[in-house]
Amino acid sequence: MPVIDSTQSEVDEILDNLPGRFGREQSSIIPVLQYTQEKFGYLPEPAVIGIAKYCRVSASTVYGIATFYAQFRFTPIGKNVITVCRGTACHVSGCQGLLDELEKLLGIGPDSTTPDLEFTIQTVACFGSCALAPVILINGKVHGRQTPKSTRKLIKKIKAPAEAEESVK
Ligand code: FES
Structure with a gap:
């Protein structure tokens, strides 16, 4: 590059x-x-x-x-960071469905960033909040008991202001 x-x-x-x-x-x-x-x-x-x-x-x-050190990264990170837990509890509770939904919505898979640098999706092994499985973290905020539908709602909420701004241009 x-x-x-x-x-x-x-x-x-x-x-x-x-x-x-x-x-x-x-x-x-x-x-x-x-x-x-x-x-x-x-x-x-x-x-x-x-x-x-x-x-x-x-x-x-x-x-x-x-x-x-895992803390250092060599590629830019998106403005919004979505972390999906892939631990055992989240796996059996449907985290793959959340990842599939995110891919549909954002066009990227795990460990990727959208070309406009708006979103990064990453995965972790366990947040330690297994009782809330499946769990995702969006910009540091925990969202438990997710379904593809609830995750879609969260992403649309984040995208809404940006899309509203686009339509004004
Ligand atoms: S397995 Fe997902 S929070 Fe523990």
């Missing part, structure tokens, strides 16, 4: 203006990765190279650390 110039310049600006608490050393790699991801929502490729230069280590060292 080609690197967009604006991303490169944004990364440069962030790294040039890092708060003083981030020393130029190896122990700063994780905090600087976290800080950069907070700014972009993910780690663009120029960030890995820039952080390597900043911390005076190789890009492969930074990449190795970033891929080791």
Whole structure:
């Protein structure tokens, strides 16, 4: 994927203006990765190279650390994040039906983001709320005992303002 110039310049600006608490050393790699991801929502490729230069280590060292921790992502995340539980309780209660409904509504499967960056669907093994199975999380809010119909309603509610805005254009 080609690197967009604006991303490169944004990364440069962030790294040039890092708060003083981030020393130029190896122990700063994780905090600087976290800080950069907070700014972009993910780690663009120029960030890995820039952080390597900043911390005076190789890009492969930074990449190795970033891929080791599940908290770091290399692709943009959608404005709305839907997390579907695929644990045993949710599986037997119909989580696949929720995923199928989401795919119908958004045109994407698990671990994907819509091209307009409005929605990301991800899955987890268990939220620890099995009594509410099947469970989904939308932008940090838990929705239990879901059915394809109730999930559709939730998504339509999120989409409604964006669609209303579209129709005004
Ligand atoms: S299996 Fe889904 S919340 Fe536990």
